[in-house]
Amino acid sequence: MTQTTSLLRTTRLDNGLQVVTERNPSQRSASVTWLVPGGSACDPLDRGDGWATLLSEFLLRGAGELDSRGFSDALDRLGMRRSVTADTYHQHVNATLAGGELLAGLDRLVDLVRLPRFPEAALDAVRSLCLQELAGVEDDPASYAGIRLDEIRFPSPFNRHGFGEKEHLEAATLSDLQSHWNEVARPDGSILAIAGDVDHDQVMELLEARCADWSGIGPTPAPASAAIGGRLGIERDTSQVHVGIGLTGPVASDPDQLAFRTAIGVLGGGSSSRLFLDVRERRGLAYSVSARYSEGFALGACTISAGTTPERVAETLERIDAVLEEFDAGPTDEEVTRIAVGLRAGGLMQQEHGPARARQLALDIFRRGHARSTAELLTEFDGIDADDVRRVVSTRMGPSWRAEASRCLLGPANVIAEVGGTGA
Amino acid sequence: MTQTTSLLRTTRLDNGLQVVTERNPSQRSASVTWLVPGGSACDPLDRGDGWATLLSEFLLRGAGELDSRGFSDALDRLGMRRSVTADTYHQHVNATLAGGELLAGLDRLVDLVRLPRFPEAALDAVRSLCLQELAGVEDDPASYAGIRLDEIRFPSPFNRHGFGEKEHLEAATLSDLQSHWNEVARPDGSILAIAGDVDHDQVMELLEARCADWSGIGPTPAPASAAIGGRLGIERDTSQVHVGIGLTGPVASDPDQLAFRTAIGVLGGGSSSRLFLDVRERRGLAYSVSARYSEGFALGACTISAGTTPERVAETLERIDAVLEEFDAGPTDEEVTRIAVGLRAGGLMQQEHGPARARQLALDIFRRGHARSTAELLTEFDGIDADDVRRVVSTRMGPSWRAEASRCLLGPANVIAEVGGTGA
Numbered sequence: 001m002t003q004t005t006s007l008l009r010t011t012r013l014d015n016g017l018q019v020v021t022e023r024n025p026s027q028r029s030a031s032v033t034w035l036v037p038g039g040s041a042c043d044p045l046d047r048g049d050g051w052a053t054l055l056s057e058f059l060l061r062g063a064g065e066l067d068s069r070g071f072s073d074a075l076d077r078l079g080m081r082r083s084v085t086a087d088t089y090h091q092h093v094n095a096t097l098a099g100g101e102l103l104a105g106l107d108r109l110v111d112l113v114r115l116p117r118f119p120e121a122a123l124d125a126v127r128s129l130c131l132q133e134l135a136g137v138e139d140d141p142a143s144y145a146g147i148r149l150d151e152i153r154f155p156s157p158f159n160r161h162g163f164g165e166k167e168h169l170e171a172a173t174l175s176d177l178q179s180h181w182n183e184v185a186r187p188d189g190s191i192l193a194i195a196g197d198v199d200h201d202q203v204m205e206l207l208e209a210r211c212a213d214w215s216g217i218g219p220t221p222a223p224a225s226a227a228i229g230g231r232l233g234i235e236r237d238t239s240q241v242h243v244g245i246g247l248t249g250p251v252a253s254d255p256d257q258l259a260f261r262t263a264i265g266v267l268g269g270g271s272s273s274r275l276f277l278d279v280r281e282r283r284g285l286a287y288s289v290s291a292r293y294s295e296g297f298a299l300g301a302c303t304i305s306a307g308t309t310p311e312r313v314a315e316t317l318e319r320i321d322a323v324l325e326e327f328d329a330g331p332t333d334e335e336v337t338r339i340a341v342g343l344r345a346g347g348l349m350q351q352e353h354g355p356a357r358a359r360q361l362a363l364d365i366f367r368r369g370h371a372r373s374t375a376e377l378l379t380e381f382d383g384i385d386a387d388d389v390r391r392v393v394s395t396r397m398g399p400s401w402r403a404e405a406s407r408c409l410l411g412p413a414n415v416i417a418e419v420g421g422t423g424a
Numbered sequence: 425m426t427q428t429t430s431l432l433r434t435t436r437l438d439n440g441l442q443v444v445t446e447r448n449p450s451q452r453s454a455s456v457t458w459l460v461p462g463g464s465a466c467d468p469l470d471r472g473d474g475w476a477t478l479l480s481e482f483l484l485r486g487a488g489e490l491d492s493r494g495f496s497d498a499l500d501r502l503g504m505r506r507s508v509t510a511d512t513y514h515q516h517v518n519a520t521l522a523g524g525e526l527l528a529g530l531d532r533l534v535d536l537v538r539l540p541r542f543p544e545a546a547l548d549a550v551r552s553l554c555l556q557e558l559a560g561v562e563d564d565p566a567s568y569a570g571i572r573l574d575e576i577r578f579p580s581p582f583n584r585h586g587f588g589e590k591e592h593l594e595a596a597t598l599s600d601l602q603s604h605w606n607e608v609a610r611p612d613g614s615i616l617a618i619a620g621d622v623d624h625d626q627v628m629e630l631l632e633a634r635c636a637d638w639s640g641i642g643p644t645p646a647p648a649s650a651a652i653g654g655r656l657g658i659e660r661d662t663s664q665v666h667v668g669i670g671l672t673g674p675v676a677s678d679p680d681q682l683a684f685r686t687a688i689g690v691l692g693g694g695s696s697s698r699l700f701l702d703v704r705e706r707r708g709l710a711y712s713v714s715a716r717y718s719e720g721f722a723l724g725a726c727t728i729s730a731g732t733t734p735e736r737v738a739e740t741l742e743r744i745d746a747v748l749e750e751f752d753a754g755p756t757d758e759e760v761t762r763i764a765v766g767l768r769a770g771g772l773m774q775q776e777h778g779p780a781r782a783r784q785l786a787l788d789i790f791r792r793g794h795a796r797s798t799a800e801l802l803t804e805f806d807g808i809d810a811d812d813v814r815r816v817v818s819t820r821m822g823p824s825w826r827a828e829a830s831r832c833l834l835g836p837a838n839v840i841a842e843v844g845g846t847g848a
Contacts, residue, residue, distance in 0.1 A: 240559065
């Protein structure tokens with residue numbers, strides 16, 4: 001355990017860039033997650049909704065001395081798998097490659113973050129792609145129901161789906177994007193995590209050389225208004241009815257976070273959970289039903305999702321309510337043990353998968369202020385206590401928690417009319 | 425390299441069960457993939473289309489001395505993540521757990537395969553869930569277009585989507601399912617692969633004790649009729665238009681397989697491929713466009729997919745055709761090198777991810793007759809030769825290959841009327 005801990009190293013550059021590496025002596029690949037400020041919540045609300053997604057497209061289209069094609073070829077020659085995607089807070093620059101190519105690859109990623117080319121010739125194609133993605137949002141009913149739930153459950157600017165507004169995408173200019181990126185992509189607020197075949201000192205040497213003249217503080221979005229809340233019904237001519245229920249939860253840095261996570265696991269995590277056994281296994285009411293908890297930086301969230309049929313939706317909703325009410329009494333000791341064992345096993349597996357580990361290290365630093373070693377994680381899981389979980393259920397959940405739930409229902413018009421809520 | 429090879433061990437029991445393990449000394453988790461005959465192509469065509477999916481549901485609902493709840497609790501106590509899913513040929517029993525619990529977990533999985541309980545009380549719920557899943561198939565337009573393409577491109581019984589026929593699901597009895605499973609789930613044709621923290625001798629000792637009295641040969645489905653082929657248009661009121669083009673390809677055991685895979689990589693694998701650069705990056709015609717190759721046991725397949733808009737679909741199809749025609753001249757040396765480097769990097773990463781590695785070991789044995797060590801895989805990738813790839817392009821692809829393509833288009837009625845093909 002001591003050995004594992006010592007393989008985790010963190011350094012903060014003078015300019016604020018945080019770097020964490022975890023060497024895994026048995027791995028020959030290295031996985032990178034670089035969080036750079038500039039997620040969808042950083043988009044200017046009034047005219048730039050969608051800039052983050054345009055940026056994700058642009059960042060892989062040439063950087064430093066290389067044009068789009070040349071940059072892509074260079075990464076290919078390194079055998080680098082890569083992607084750039086935006087979440088609420090950051091652009092996630094992800095890469096995996098052989099450890100022997102890590103430094104050469106990192107050099108290119110510094111170009112990507114600091115010197116993207118924003119080729120004029122690509123603007124029409126990039127815009128067209130983002131508009132297409134936006135137009136396709138409604139085609140997948142399950143994910144669309146989730147998007148619309150987020151819209152009512154979260155305060156602005158955290159309630160945006162990230163695909164942007166049509167008008168804003170159409171109006172964005174190259175100089176809008178360049179100056180926005182120049183403003184947000186700053187070292188203070190950036191977190192670079194590397195797991196696998198990595199040498200911390202070599203990485204730091206490269207970063208000192210390439211990032212010493214980079215400076216400034218990236219934005220940290222904060223809630224700008226209250227959530228809309230309530231119930232939303234969306235009429236769609238689908239075979240299934242999609243149910244989404246949004247509840248609150250602790251943020252990652254909250255001391256109750258792990259007990260809350262355990263409670264939600266008992267409620268709706270996997271095939272032994274109360275919701276699964278009651279709604280799916282015993283009654284066959286819904287093909288899928290689950291509760292999941294996402295710890296966040298500014299907002300924690302618990303989401304209950306179900307996919308059912310028009311004939312069964314009313315009973316499905318009744319049973320979900322009943323299971324939630326019964327849960328006020330809290331989980332049994334055995335249920336808590338089951339979830340703790342599962343979390344421990346999941347922690348071990350994640351440790352062994354480079355890309356998942358890099359992502360976790362980066363998000364740990366962002367959300368908690370420090371990266372947890374595997375030993376530390378496992379110790380946390382071993383310390384899960386049933387009484388503590390019941391305390392958290394009685395203080396953080398219960399009738400008032402349930403009363404504040406937002407709900408989104410997507411399905412045929414007659415279902416929405418019967419059980420639906422406000423039309424949309 | 426020699427060391428890596430020696431960590432791979434295979435044993436064939438007298439009853440035909442094939443076992444492959446690959447010890448990874450650095451991993452503390454063990455990942456299991458157990459292929460058991462009984463996939464969708466084993467379903468009786470005339471009355472049992474969907475039995476495989478009903479079986480996947482039933483197999484986790486109690487086995488040996490444990491009822492559904494007890495079985496689930498027992499697996500949870502082992503910290504085992506598990507799933508049972510059916511593909512064309514097999515039920516895939518997948519599990520990951522801490523290495524220290526592997527033998528106890530394997531003991532339960534033997535129960536699952538050999539002694540499933542098929543509880544009468546679960547039949548209504550299982551049937552209802554499978555009917556719901558079937559009803560939901562059309563709700564996701566992209567995957568539905570793929571399903572309908574498979575229906576016309578592959579010969580029966582390989583052209584079924586696996587969700588079953590409504591009438592067959594409704595008519596299935598418990599004794600149908602029990603006797604079908606009893607018939608198909610036989611050791612000869614079963615392949616058990618374990619990667620990670622595993623001791624081959626201990627595994628074999630357990631299997632000898634538990635499976636010595638198991639006997640018989642599982643079915644190996646074969647094509648029963650010619651494919652329908654042609655062009656299919658599906659009218660749907662979607663924002664996007666989904667294009668699927670089905671072409672043939674070599675099976676896994678074909679010596680041309682790797683050269684063909686490389687060629688398809690150049691054509692449509694990733695962001696430097698010809699299709700991506702031409703259709704997406706340069707022209708912004710389609711949000712997604714790719715070509716992928718799936719080596720199979722009885723059938724290999726190459727699939728070109730694109731998601732575009734009604735206004736752009738005609739030009740998208742034209743450009744795909746043009747890129748395919750230009751590709752008759754074969755890839756450049758540089759393109760081949762790029763794909764070979766990527767395959768090599770991907771091979772390394774897969775090796776380090778237990779669940780992916782277990783799956784590959786099992787499928788290797790099924791499709792090729794033997795499991796490849798990582799060293800063997802990397803040697804294959806290092807041997808990729810541009811002239812050989814061009815030879816395969818000129819002999820296995822080209823005008824006659826393209827002429828036999830099947831095509832499925834899903835989108836608004838006016839698009840289908842204009843560019844679509846036979847209505848559906």
